[in-house]
Amino acid sequence: MVQSEKQVEAGHAPKMGARRIYEALKNQILNGVYSAGSQLPSSRSLAIELHVSRTTVTVAYEQLAAEGFVELRQGARPRVTALQLGQRLRETNASREACGPLSAYGERLRALPPWLDYLPNTLAVDFRYGDLAPSDFPALAWKRAVNSVITQRPGRLAYEDPRGSRRLRQALQGYLWRARTLQCDLEQIIVVNGSQQGLDLCARLLLDEDSAFVMENPGYRMARQIFSSTGACTIDVDVDADGLQTAELANVNARMAYVTPSHQFPLGGVMPISRRHQLVNWALDRDAYVVEDDYDSEYRYDISPVPPLQSLGDGRNVIYLGTISKTLSPMMRIGYLVVPKHLQDVFATSKQLTDRHTSMTEQEALASLIECGAYESHVRRARRLNRERREMLLNALQATFGRRITVEGADAGLHVVVWFNELSASAEAVLMKAAYELGVGIYGISSLYAPLDTSRSERQPLGLVMGYSALSPKHIQKGVQLLAEAFSAVTDPG
């Protein structure tokens, strides 16, 4: 407190003396010590009484006047303003929990658990998907890029193009062509705060309360949640080793389908060309859109990344979504949309109204990283490191569990799905808890399935989504070993 007051004093006028006087008089007026119409002491007499300069009192009086507590009159004492009846602040005895109604969106969010995913991490080994190892981060190149941007001084500091830095969009345009054979105009690219904001813009622009959308089952939970938050109805379509079962769409009417065709999350399938055509045709027939989340195509270990849906046909009903959360850092919030030409203006307007634009420094630094080739050489290095982690994990799992597990989706990405053939999905919470107590974080696949798909836990074996990209080889081995202990504790409690 003393500290704070000192800092206030170091601040601007009125000085603490005036502020104390102001506070005291304000409280007296609010508590009725000085009633409406009554006069305060003259500044001269109050100054003498309080042993302060007259200026100090005048500063306090001016502040009170500016806030409407008193009226100052030339040559006369300040008069307390008549606070009209009903203009005093009502006492509220209502509980602090009391709360006005929220919007339908707000009420839907209130029904969700308040802390999605976020937990401070105190585990010895954590297989949480999506985290990256800080040692992979190209710290030096990034620092150089950021400093080169900070030292540039623009003509003026002003709001920028809502679609993002032109320099970054140019760099991305080239990158998308080189890495993904994706061709687009600069105007089709919208830089967003990570792919989550890209999904949110799609949700808001495409879905109403009476709409429906197609969701992969299992699929990315935060996509499901943001689309559901609009009130639109979820149509869950099952996924197999080839991704979304597009044949199931024949009788489905929906305004949008969310898919991860290059590497289905979480099961890992690559959608074959026939399903791709079926999906895009389904959307064309219904004037619907396909939202293509290309969240980790940088990490294919066997084949080249598969060309995106966006490059099929004229792409007029495909919205492509990419991110740097898996290549650089999830803490750095940059993603990008490639939208059909006829939607580019409305997406730009939505982005502008939502938050003006994404912060400029990191956009420009990323542009500089891509321009000089450092981004792509970093991606190659990260791919190599994660390939090694994947080998380590697969070997450790194989050596430890052998035929008791089946691994799915290991060709790509930063996670694998591990099915425990002998355990039922209903044992998921028990295994997770046992592992947690041994200091290892594991994550069941259940939460990625449609919430109402309850019979699944009896039909299916227990599955884990195991991310490895934040772990050192040593930690991976340690983690699998601890997982084996947890597994034994669950299967053989004796």
Place this chain on the structure above:
Amino acid sequence: MVQSEKQVEAGHAPKMGARRIYEALKNQILNGVYSAGSQLPSSRSLAIELHVSRTTVTVAYEQLAAEGFVELRQGARPRVTALQLGQRLRETNASREACGPLSAYGERLRALPPWLDYLPNTLAVDFRYGDLAPSDFPALAWKRAVNSVITQRPGRLAYEDPRGSRRLRQALQGYLWRARTLQCDLEQIIVVNGSQQGLDLCARLLLDEDSAFVMENPGYRMARQIFSSTGACTIDVDVDADGLQTAELANVNARMAYVTPSHQFPLGGVMPISRRHQLVNWALDRDAYVVEDDYDSEYRYDISPVPPLQSLGDGRNVIYLGTISKTLSPMMRIGYLVVPKHLQDVFATSKQLTDRHTSMTEQEALASLIECGAYESHVRRARRLNRERREMLLNALQATFGRRITVEGADAGLHVVVWFNELSASAEAVLMKAAYELGVGIYGISSLYAPLDTSRSERQPLGLVMGYSALSPKHIQKGVQLLAEAFSAVTDPG
């Protein structure tokens, strides 16, 4: 193109040779040269034919197989997959303008002009409000802060607390107390991407299509737009020299009121205590919320900043909104909400679903700037510089236009409103165009009034909102001089 291909080659497998083969075969399959069920050459014979290694062909074949174009069979030639009828991509002759339906929100946005505010700046002098001078920016301190953050290596790179960096919220908590006498818990603070995102979260959480909200008239246009984008009905309440005319609220039912009580935008009034009580009581009676946009309280030149509405009563129906767009830079997207306790979870969930969290580096750098006192000393310096700019502008306006103008709202902020007593508001576009042709950007106040308030242009004189914070004293003088020329051209075209 050549460049791009080279860069692809420098990328990862398959090398360009394989990629060319893959592309050629894919096109032949898609165009029916190889029909479903037919066989491709063996990898050995194709390799000989094309003078490439057999591995190159194998890579191409594996890519085709992964994408579902062919099936590979041990010891046999690859067979083209049967693309079922209707699974080829449909030809679309539809115009590129054709487009599926958007959501109601999307259609409302489409009705707005696509490029709100953003224009590359080529003017000699631009009085656009909200821009800052790069020379004011504390470049050295910021660079030091950013570098101190970049060089810290966290335990792992992972999504962060959606409410923002704990360190920044702690720094803001102290700052808000020192600068604004605002007291709150850490959990009530939500870091957002500038105040626009704060407004957007309020809009989504509080308003439905059948809701109503109170808007200052004139008021901040992008607040009006984001609230209207929900479909909620706008209730425009006039503003006078004391801010929102709260007496007008008596019979108004609305779910939310948006106000700028510390410095009304654009007219500059400070809301007196009686109106503050009336406003908060109005909201308490209706279970409504007050959104208090405290966008520029750092810049008061006469009195101390007025304590926020949030600190009246228990603040349970006030949402406070602050920003660094006016103190550091609008290009750096950081703002903060202080929300009532009973709303802190739902705001955090909404922020998380919307974009996970605000980018971490700039949050932590800002925290470090506040912690070491550099932020507040920068604010003092910026206040001094802008006070000088303000004097310069007021003097230049006075010397040039004398009694032909009336200046309003010059006690605070980074803009003044200038009324041209002899010109009608209907001449606004003409004056703006005349000024633009002379290389000076001026901005009429009309766009800040309720859009349907058409009789205003006959009743009122012409008003300009003149921002000065991006201009040097020399430019301010030059700008006023050019404005005088434009004024003469309009009033005395001969």
